[in-house]
Amino acid sequence: MFSKKLLLRIVKIFAGILAGLLLFVVAVFIFFNLPGPSPREDVTLGMTFSYRYAIDLGLDWQETYLALLDDIGIKKMRIPVYWDLTEPERGEYDFSKIDWQLEEAKKRNVDVILTVGQRVPRWPECHIPSWVGQDEQLKQQRLIHFMRMTVERYRGNSAVKTWQVENEPFLPFFGNCPVLDPVFLDLEVAIVRQLDPTRPILLTDSGELSLWYQAAARGDIFGTTLYRDIYKHGYGYFTYPVGPNFFLAKEFFVRVLTHQKNFIVIELQAEPWASGWVGEVPLSEQFITMNEKKLEENVTYAKRIGFPEIYLWGGEWWYWLKTKKDYPAVWEKARELYR
Numbered sequence: 335m336f337s338k339k340l341l342l343r344i345v346k347i348f349a350g351i352l353a354g355l356l357l358f359v360v361a362v363f364i365f366f367n368l369p370g371p372s373p374r375e376d377v378t379l380g381m382t383f384s385y386r387y388a389i390d391l392g393l394d395w396q397e398t399y400l401a402l403l404d405d406i407g408i409k410k411m412r413i414p415v416y417w418d419l420t421e422p423e424r425g426e427y428d429f430s431k432i433d434w435q436l437e438e439a440k441k442r443n444v445d446v447i448l449t450v451g452q453r454v455p456r457w458p459e460c461h462i463p464s465w466v467g468q469d470e471q472l473k474q475q476r477l478i479h480f481m482r483m484t485v486e487r488y489r490g491n492s493a494v495k496t497w498q499v500e501n502e503p504f505l506p507f508f509g510n511c512p513v514l515d516p517v518f519l520d521l522e523v524a525i526v527r528q529l530d531p532t533r534p535i536l537l538t539d540s541g542e543l544s545l546w547y548q549a550a551a552r553g554d555i556f557g558t559t560l561y562r563d564i565y566k567h568g569y570g571y572f573t574y575p576v577g578p579n580f581f582l583a584k585e586f587f588v589r590v591l592t593h594q595k596n597f598i599v600i601e602l603q604a605e606p607w608a609s610g611w612v613g614e615v616p617l618s619e620q621f622i623t624m625n626e627k628k629l630e631e632n633v634t635y636a637k638r639i640g641f642p643e644i645y646l647w648g649g650e651w652w653y654w655l656k657t658k659k660d661y662p663a664v665w666e667k668a669r670e671l672y673r
Contacts, residue, residue, distance in 0.1 A: 410643065
């Protein structure tokens with residue numbers, strides 16, 4: 335039997351441990367929410383452009399793309415190659431939309447990240463042709479063939495500066511995607527590197543919901559997403575309770591654990607994260623998570639992290655607001671930020 339004195343001592347020890355853990359958690363939370371460094375001034379702003387998303391918004395996708403290049407003045411662009419739209423039937427290819435985007439980029443000396451794989455930017459994340467069916471072996475064989483054709487087609491294009499292999503492949507609970515096979519991902523990276531050893535390979539991961547090291551260890555460049563205000567079904571709207579130091583801490587540990595030394599923000603929130611499709615949600619609700627003021631705040635926040643390049647996410651929405659909703663304020667703020 336324990337004496338009362340011994341039990342009291344044990345209780346005090348556990349209470350001390352719990353108090354120490356609580357203080358540590360509070361200290362970490364405070365550190366993550368400190369303002370962080372001053373905004374880095376020599377940052378280059380880029381953009382992800384999805385012709386698929388522009389079409390979904392009812393826009394002329396070519397007009398939208400040229401407006402982003404010529405009016406906003408974007409000089410770095412990330413372009414996804416959609417497998418399902420480029421090979422709609424087995425062995426039948428249509429690269430014309432990618433050809434056109436790269437040609438217009440080349441005319442303006444715009445540097446392009448070309449994203450290849452089954453999982454590339456925009457919902458539903460994985461863009462697998464319907465003709466593939468459920469045969470996993472067939473899917474992998476045809477995907478490798480498609481990626482090979484894409485790299486061979488564009489490795490001679492001077493506008494393409496970087497290959498991105500898959501998009502946030504280690505984020506398992508977002509999008510309509512099959513379970514990740516890390517061995518197959520390594521094969522994808524190896525094939526792209528073999529076909530074009532002259533260009534760096536980018537891999538990406540979630541800024542708030544991952545530890546980064548798996549993606550960072552596989553590429554020449556690591557890109558993080560960065561979202562501030564989102565909507566969660568069953569909870570509602572909320573802001574991620576972390577400051578720039580949260581990302582700087584992760585960068586430090588990833589540098590220690592991997593060879594990675596090149597970090598960029600590949601996807602900065604610059605459009606709403608709403609309770610439904612933006613075409614069906616009132617503007618008043620969309621502006622809860624994104625408007626011209628929040629756009630500037632998000633860019634400043636990202637600059638405090640100090641990565642040299644920041645790719646914004648949502649230029650198609652800016653143009654939709656301007657041309658379809660007669661609300662040019664976000665577009666005009668973006669033009670100001672890119673100058």
